[in-house]
Amino acid sequence: MVDAEGHPVELSIPTDSVDMPARMDALAPPPLPAVSFLVTNLDTLARLLNLTPFECRWLLWSYCVRRFGSAILPVIPLRDATHACDVLAMLCEMRVDAVRDAVESRRLHTWGFLDGIDSDGAMPSLLSGWLSATDQFAEWIELPYDSDTDLLIALCLAQVSLPASR
Numbered sequence: 001m002v003d004a005e006g007h008p009v010e011l012s013i014p015t016d017s018v019d020m021p022a023r024m025d026a027l028a029p030p031p032l033p034a035v036s037f038l039v040t041n042l043d044t045l046a047r048l049l050n051l052t053p054f055e056c057r058w059l060l061w062s063y064c065v066r067r068f069g070s071a072i073l074p075v076i077p078l079r080d081a082t083h084a085c086d087v088l089a090m091l092c093e094m095r096v097d098a099v100r101d102a103v104e105s106r107r108l109h110t111w112g113f114l115d116g117i118d119s120d121g122a123m124p125s126l127l128s129g130w131l132s133a134t135d136q137f138a139e140w141i142e143l144p145y146d147s148d149t150d151l152l153i154a155l156c157l158a159q160v161s162l163p164a165s166r
Contacts, residue, residue, distance in 0.1 A: 037144050038063070044151050045141070049111075055102050057092040062114055062133035063141065070128035081123055084130055091127075112159060113137045 046056045065072060078084040085103055089096040103123075108114045115132040116124050124130055136158050145151040 038142055041141050041143075041145065041151060044145075044148055045155075048148060048152060052098060052102055054088075054092055054094045054098045055108060057094065058088070058102065058108065058131070059113055059133065059137075061091065062131045063138055065128060065131045066133040066135065066138045070131075073128050073131065076127040078125055078127060078130070084123060084127070087127055088130060111155075 042056060042059060045051065045059075051059075076087060078087060081103065085096055085099045088094075088103075089099045092099070102108070109116065112134055114137075115134050116129050124132075140154045140158055143154065145154065
């Protein structure tokens with residue numbers, strides 16, 4: 001047998017303890033890829049805005065639907081907000097009361113992270129409508145930021161440029 005450098009190696013001969021660390025280092029797995037900007041930014045946003053675990057999952061699902069299209073979800077008509085909360089709780093594996101609290105607060109909509117409320121304030125009748133991140137959110141959440149401050153500045157700039165109807 002030969003080693004990585006092409007030198008013959010006798011498997012029955014133990015490795016000298018002086019050589020062992022270098023040989024073990026050569027067997028180390030490559031470093032894991034860096035976490036994506038999306039995950040890092042969502043974690044930072046959750047910490048800075050004190051988002052609930054459900055709100056984090058809601059944003060992640062909504063981002064995925066925005067980026068990959070509503071075809072990633074089955075078409076699920078919703079009878080009312082109670083039914084929507086039940087379905088969202090199942091989808092996100094969360095307690096229904098946590099979902100209801102987040103839906104009632106509408107803060108993700110107020111921040112301009114989610115679409116879905118029509119001009120009368122009514123919520124959508126399909127699940128995909130409840131999982132719809134704004135284009136603006138989907139764009140700025142993907143970008144790299146050097147600090148928490150830079151992320152908050154991007155959030156504030158996004159708020160300034162939101163349509164007046166919000």
